[in-house]
Amino acid sequence: MITIIASTNRKKSGAKQFASYYQQKLQSMTQEEVHLLALEDIAHDWFHPDMYSPEKQSPTLRALQEQFILPASKFVFVVPEYNGGFPGVLKLFIDAISIYKYRDSFQGKKAALVGIATGRAGNLRGMEHLTGILNHLGIIVLPNRLPISSIEKLLDAQGQLIDQATRAAIDTQLSEFLLF
Numbered sequence: 001m002i003t004i005i006a007s008t009n010r011k012k013s014g015a016k017q018f019a020s021y022y023q024q025k026l027q028s029m030t031q032e033e034v035h036l037l038a039l040e041d042i043a044h045d046w047f048h049p050d051m052y053s054p055e056k057q058s059p060t061l062r063a064l065q066e067q068f069i070l071p072a073s074k075f076v077f078v079v080p081e082y083n084g085g086f087p088g089v090l091k092l093f094i095d096a097i098s099i100y101k102y103r104d105s106f107q108g109k110k111a112a113l114v115g116i117a118t119g120r121a122g123n124l125r126g127m128e129h130l131t132g133i134l135n136h137l138g139i140i141v142l143p144n145r146l147p148i149s150s151i152e153k154l155l156d157a158q159g160q161l162i163d164q165a166t167r168a169a170i171d172t173q174l175s176e177f178l179l180f
């Protein structure tokens with residue numbers, strides 16, 4: 001199973017639009033189940049001091065971990081650039097789930113990273129930082145990390161990805177990811 005994580009809790013995010021595209025595309029390329037976990041769609045009842053206690057942790061967060069993290073062998077992180085890095089809520093989410101079944105959640109798994117930005121850097125710095133953290137957790141990162149810049153020029157009015165060069169780059173990345 002592959003889980004795609006839209007890595008911000010900002011409502012109607014560009015990250016979720018790109019993550020949905022990735023889900024459809026990837027599902028058309030593999031028999032494996034491909035699931036989408038959008039942080040903007042989940043409950044936020046786990047941001048409190050008890051988040052570090054396995055016994056007191058939010059049951060909704062635990063259910064998400066059981067559904068989307070533990071059974072996954074691979075992850076795709078679609079990561080918007082926030083202030084030159086990745087969104088803090090993603091690190092908070094990783095920290096929160098890391099206190100329960102750490103090894104089974106992360107160790108030996110694989111990930112692809114996609115950076116999206118309205119600016120020109122495509123979140124290169126955020127993907128670099130996230131790679132270090134994922135490696136620390138025991139997750140191997142696909143070398144082809146895809147920076148997508150100036151995203152507003154790549155989408156139509158309905159939010160569909162219409163830029164052919166970007167679609168081709170995503171095809172290449174996903175082909176490599178399935179062989180990874």
Ligand SMILES: Cc1cc2nc3c(=O)[nH]c(=O)nc-3n(C[C@H](O)[C@H](O)[C@H](O)COP(=O)(O)O)c2cc1C
Nearest residue numbers: 008010013014015080081082083084116117118119
């Ligand atoms: C808090 C915040 C900080 C941002 N900082 C940057 C930035 O440093 N560089 C950049 O190119 N875009 C920045 N953006 C724009 C996002 O990268 C852009 O909207 C992103 O590609 C899609 O974000 P979304 O998933 O929240 O819609 C920022 C957006 C927010 C909400």
